[in-house]
Amino acid sequence: MDGFRWGVIGLGLIGGSIARRLAQQGMPVLGADVDPEPCRQAAGSGIFEAVLDPVALAQAADGVILAAPVGAIEGLLEALPWRPGQVILDTGSTKRRIVAAMGRLPAGVGAVGGHPMAGKEVSGFAAADPGLFLGRPFILVPTARTTPEAARRAEELVRALGARPMWMEAESHDRRVAWISHLPYVTALALMAVGEAARDPVLWEMAASGFRDATRVAASDLRMMGEAVRSNADEVVAALDGLIATLERWRAHLRANPPLLPPEWEALSARRRSLRF
Amino acid sequence: MDGFRWGVIGLGLIGGSIARRLAQQGMPVLGADVDPEPCRQAAGSGIFEAVLDPVALAQAADGVILAAPVGAIEGLLEALPWRPGQVILDTGSTKRRIVAAMGRLPAGVGAVGGHPMAGKEVSGFAAADPGLFLGRPFILVPTARTTPEAARRAEELVRALGARPMWMEAESHDRRVAWISHLPYVTALALMAVGEAARDPVLWEMAASGFRDATRVAASDLRMMGEAVRSNADEVVAALDGLIATLERWRAHLRANPPLLPPEWEALSARRRSLRF
Numbered sequence: 001m002d003g004f005r006w007g008v009i010g011l012g013l014i015g016g017s018i019a020r021r022l023a024q025q026g027m028p029v030l031g032a033d034v035d036p037e038p039c040r041q042a043a044g045s046g047i048f049e050a051v052l053d054p055v056a057l058a059q060a061a062d063g064v065i066l067a068a069p070v071g072a073i074e075g076l077l078e079a080l081p082w083r084p085g086q087v088i089l090d091t092g093s094t095k096r097r098i099v100a101a102m103g104r105l106p107a108g109v110g111a112v113g114g115h116p117m118a119g120k121e122v123s124g125f126a127a128a129d130p131g132l133f134l135g136r137p138f139i140l141v142p143t144a145r146t147t148p149e150a151a152r153r154a155e156e157l158v159r160a161l162g163a164r165p166m167w168m169e170a171e172s173h174d175r176r177v178a179w180i181s182h183l184p185y186v187t188a189l190a191l192m193a194v195g196e197a198a199r200d201p202v203l204w205e206m207a208a209s210g211f212r213d214a215t216r217v218a219a220s221d222l223r224m225m226g227e228a229v230r231s232n233a234d235e236v237v238a239a240l241d242g243l244i245a246t247l248e249r250w251r252a253h254l255r256a257n258p259p260l261l262p263p264e265w266e267a268l269s270a271r272r273r274s275l276r277f
Numbered sequence: 278m279d280g281f282r283w284g285v286i287g288l289g290l291i292g293g294s295i296a297r298r299l300a301q302q303g304m305p306v307l308g309a310d311v312d313p314e315p316c317r318q319a320a321g322s323g324i325f326e327a328v329l330d331p332v333a334l335a336q337a338a339d340g341v342i343l344a345a346p347v348g349a350i351e352g353l354l355e356a357l358p359w360r361p362g363q364v365i366l367d368t369g370s371t372k373r374r375i376v377a378a379m380g381r382l383p384a385g386v387g388a389v390g391g392h393p394m395a396g397k398e399v400s401g402f403a404a405a406d407p408g409l410f411l412g413r414p415f416i417l418v419p420t421a422r423t424t425p426e427a428a429r430r431a432e433e434l435v436r437a438l439g440a441r442p443m444w445m446e447a448e449s450h451d452r453r454v455a456w457i458s459h460l461p462y463v464t465a466l467a468l469m470a471v472g473e474a475a476r477d478p479v480l481w482e483m484a485a486s487g488f489r490d491a492t493r494v495a496a497s498d499l500r501m502m503g504e505a506v507r508s509n510a511d512e513v514v515a516a517l518d519g520l521i522a523t524l525e526r527w528r529a530h531l532r533a534n535p536p537l538l539p540p541e542w543e544a545l546s547a548r549r550r551s552l553r554f
Contacts, residue, residue, distance in 0.1 A: 117483050117484075117485045118485055118486070119485060119486065119487060120486070136485065137482060137483055139483070166479075166482070166483070168479070172479075176477070176479065176480055176483055177483075179471060179472055179475060179480060180472065180480055180483055180484040180485070180487075180488045181485070181487055181488065183468060183471065184468055184487055184488050184491035184492070185487065186524070186527060187464055187468060187491065187524075188491060188549075189542055189545050189546065189549075190520055190523045190524050190527070191460060191461055191464060191520070192545045192548060192549050193523050193541065193545055194456060194460065194516060194519045194520050194523060195456055195457065196545065196548065197519060198456060200453070202443075202445070202449075202453065203453055203456060203457055204552055205414060205443070206394050206414055206416070206443070206453055206454075206457055207394075207457045207552075207554065208394045208395055208396060208413065208457070208458070208554075209395070209396065209397070209554070210396060210457075210458055210461055210462065210493075210494040210497070211457045211458065211461050212552075212554040213490045213491070213493045213494065214461035214464065214465060214490070214491055214493070214494055215461070215549055216487075216490045216491070216549075217487040217490065217491055218545060218546055218549040219546065219549045219550045220487070220546070222542060222543060222546045226538045226542060229531070229538065230531075230535075230536050230537075230538055233531040233532070233536030236531055237528055237531050237532055239471060240524055240527075240528045240531070241528075242471045242474060243467055243468070243471050243524065244521055244524055244525060244528070246467045246470050246471060247463070247464075247467055247517055247520065247521055247524075248521060250463060250467070250517075251514055251517045251518075251521070254506070254507075254510040254513055254514050254517070255510070255514055258507075259507050259510030260507075261503045261506065261507055264470065265466055265499060265503060266499060268466050268469045268470055268473065268495060269466065269495055269496065269497070269499045271469060271473065272465075272466075272469050272492055272493075272495040272496040273496045275481055275484075275489075277484065277485075277486070277489040
C-alpha cells in the first residue's frame, strides 16, 4: 500500500490474526489492548511497529480496526479521539448497534462496519493465525459515516487479509448470523445441557465424532459469543422460534405409532451433502 | 487367533472397515452383501477369502458380524440358517429390538449385541477405513443367547479392531445414544431446515466453520441414521422433550428487556472445553 498505517485495538484471536497477516504482507501495524497480558505477548511477537494504549493508537494510526466484543467496540467508538479523514473498521459479530454508534461519530470520520466470517473455538493472541481469513467472506456494512475513501480502504484491507469483501446492510447481516452462527451456538450449548442433566459420565465416554462436531462451537469464548447473542437477542429469539417449531413438528412424527420420519429429512440430508465449505 | 473364521454381512462403511482391519491383522474374513455393487467392490479389494451370499456366509463362518441398518439386521437374524455353537455379533446403532430378536434365536447359538461408537458422514465400502475403531468404545450388549464363548469371541474381535469393549444393557445403550448421537443428528437437520426456510442463498455463502461442524452429521447416510432414529423413537422423543424445554427456557432469558444470558452457559461452555475426544 501507500504508507497508510493500520492499528488494531483488541489483540485476541481476530485482532491478532489480522495483525499477523498485515505484518506478513510487509504492512506497518500498530497494536493496542486494554489488558496488559495480550500487550505483553504482542510486544514480544515482533510483528508490531509499536504496542500503545488505545488512545495513543487512535492518535497515531491512519486506519483503526476495532477487534473486541460488541459492547467494548461501542465504548471505544464513543471514547476515542477520532479525527476527520481517519478510517475506522470493526470486526464485531453483530452490526446494528455498532453501525448506529458509528453514525454518531464526528462528520468527516470514515467508518465501516465489518465482520470476518471466520473463527475458531480457541481464543487469545497466542491462537492468532495469519491464514484465518483466507478465502472467507468478510462482511462490510455501510454506515452514515462511510466515505468513499473509507469504503476503498476497508475493501483493500479485506483483500490484504486474503478474504472476500461482501457488502450488506446491518439488518440483513444480523438476521443471517442469527441463523448460521448464533443459533448453532445456542443449540450446541443446549445439547451439552441435555447431556449434563443426565448425570451419567458414561455418556461422555461413549460420545463419538458426531457429538464432538455438533457441540464444538459450545467451546467458543463465551465473552465474545455471549455478547454477540445478547446484542442480537431479537433475531436469535426469532431463529429459536423457527427451530423449536421444527423440532416440535418432528417430535410429533416420531411419536406416531409406528414412528414416522419427517419427509423433509431426505432433501435436508442431500442439501447438507451438497454444501461445500 | 485360532482358525476361527469371521464373516461380515453388510459391506458398507462399518462392515467394510471391520473386514479391512481383520484382513490387515492377517485374520481370514468372508464377506456378503445383498446388493451386487458392494460385493463387486469387495471381491476386487482382495481382502476377502471369499465373497458369498448371506446364506452361504452364515453356513461357512464360525462367527457372523451383521453390519446393516437395524431393520435389516432383524430380518437377517430371522432368515439365516444359524446353527448351535455359532457366534453372532451385530453393529446396529440401537439395541433393544435387535437384542429381543437375538433372544428368539435357536438355543445353542451365541449372540451378542454390538455398537462401535465410531462413524463418518461418508458411507459405503469405498470409504471403509481399517483404523476407524482405534481407541473407540465398542458397546457390547448381553442377550438371552449370550454364551460365555460368544462373549469371549466378541471381546476378542473388539480388541482386534483396536477398540475398547464396553458392556451395558440394551436399555441404557439406547437411552445414551438418543442423547449423544440421535439428538445431535436431529438437531443438525433442524438447523439445516431453519436455514433452508429462509430461502436466502447468501446464508450458505456466509456460513463458516461453526455452522459446518454443527451440521456435519446431517450429511450422514439417512438410510442408516433415519432407521436408527425410528427404531429408538421413544428415547429420541424423550431427549427432544429435554432439548425443547431447555431452548424454551433460554428463549425466555433472551426475550427479557434487557436480554439476559442463561446463567448455566458459563459452566456448559467450560465443560465442553474440558471434554477430550
